[in-house]
Amino acid sequence: MFATIFEMLSESICAAPKAELHVHLRGAMPAAFFAELLGKHPAREALADASDRHRDILGSFPHLQPIMEGLLPAEQAAAALYGFKTFPEFLGSYLLTSYFFRDVADFRRLILGVRETLIAQNITYAEITVSLIEYQQRGLPLAEMLEAMDETAAAGPLQVYWIVDLVRDVGPDAALTLLKDCLARKPRSLCGITLGGSEHKVPAREFKEHYALAKDHGLGLTAHAGEAMGPESVWDAIRSLHVERIGHGVRSIEDPKLVDYLVEKQIPLEVCPTSNLKTGVFRSYKEHSVRKLYEAGVPISINTDDPSFFNTTLAEEFEHLEDVGFSEEELAGLLRNGFRHAFRDSGR
Numbered sequence: 001m002f003a004t005i006f007e008m009l010s011e012s013i014c015a016a017p018k019a020e021l022h023v024h025l026r027g028a029m030p031a032a033f034f035a036e037l038l039g040k041h042p043a044r045e046a047l048a049d050a051s052d053r054h055r056d057i058l059g060s061f062p063h064l065q066p067i068m069e070g071l072l073p074a075e076q077a078a079a080a081l082y083g084f085k086t087f088p089e090f091l092g093s094y095l096l097t098s099y100f101f102r103d104v105a106d107f108r109r110l111i112l113g114v115r116e117t118l119i120a121q122n123i124t125y126a127e128i129t130v131s132l133i134e135y136q137q138r139g140l141p142l143a144e145m146l147e148a149m150d151e152t153a154a155a156g157p158l159q160v161y162w163i164v165d166l167v168r169d170v171g172p173d174a175a176l177t178l179l180k181d182c183l184a185r186k187p188r189s190l191c192g193i194t195l196g197g198s199e200h201k202v203p204a205r206e207f208k209e210h211y212a213l214a215k216d217h218g219l220g221l222t223a224h225a226g227e228a229m230g231p232e233s234v235w236d237a238i239r240s241l242h243v244e245r246i247g248h249g250v251r252s253i254e255d256p257k258l259v260d261y262l263v264e265k266q267i268p269l270e271v272c273p274t275s276n277l278k279t280g281v282f283r284s285y286k287e288h289s290v291r292k293l294y295e296a297g298v299p300i301s302i303n304t305d306d307p308s309f310f311n312t313t314l315a316e317e318f319e320h321l322e323d324v325g326f327s328e329e330e331l332a333g334l335l336r337n338g339f340r341h342a343f344r345d346s347g348r
């Protein structure tokens with residue numbers, strides 16, 4: 001029979017060239033790749049160097065225990081990893097995966113696996129966020145990781161650039177060391193920095209020096225803000241770090257003056273709707289602030305954040321917006337914004 005308008009729209013979004021500006025490397029890890037890692041690094045060995053604190057945290061999540069004890073076949077273990085029900089459980093799953101990257105070959109294969117999933121979605125330009133410090137903590141050398149990032153950046157139909165996450169939780173000193181070490185090696189595929197991690201624990205203003213340094217080196221500036229915390233955190237990122245984009249920023253809606261400012265200065269938000277539902281920022285797509293922000297004139301791109309963990313794709317994110325009233329023309333505009341708000345030449 002005839003395809004419905006919705007099906008036609010879904011197909012056209014799937015087929016359209018798309019850009020991702022806010023996607024975390026390990027957050028996009030295919031389940032099959034995690035199963036492969038479990039085969040290579042049995043859980044007990046991989047977790048041998050876990051701190052007592054991490055062991056306690058991970059051990060407190062029932063969905064992770066069978067994985068940690070090596071009780072499940074690899075495929076079932078990978079399914080269990082993504083079977084979290086609460087935000088703390090998601091953080092536990094995310095933390096657990098960090099222990100299975102034991103050498104640069106694992107890191108390189110992760111990049112290649114993620115590239116494949118992006119290409120399969122007709123994503124032609126991606127700025128992928130990478131929390132290098134988490135891999136350094138597992139003993140992976142920075143220089144070799146940067147080489148792998150450069151080597152895998154521009155082969156085939158997908159142009160990849162990298163955004164280094166300074167990770168609030170590691171503190172300003174460790175973050176500055178990481179940034180300086182990265183800059184000294186001049187990776188050509190590095191396009192920007194961001195500030196992920198615990199927004200409620202470490203304020204953006206502690207990273208002023210980092211952002212000034214990155215700016216001097218021609219990097220794009222974005223920071224996660226207005227997700228776990230309200231408008232004051234977005235103001236802090238704007239005033240202290242002079243960011244050019246905001247990661248999430250969806251709670252800006254709580255401050256009309258901030259919304260006006262974002263519109264006046266045309267500061268784009270990297271909006272990740274499903275992520276905000278899964279982490280409890282909003283209860284439903286209908287209650288999500290994206291429509292109000294859009295109607296106010298705030299520049300917006302649509303992204304997935306951690307698509308494997310949140311069981312979503314970029315096309316599905318657009319479909320959710322269609323469900324809450326965005327027209328086909330408006331969705332096309334949002335698709336274009338993904339390219340328009342890029343830090344580097346996105347080819348469009």
Ligand SMILES: [Zn+2]
Nearest residue numbers: 024224247305
């Ligand atoms: Zn993010």
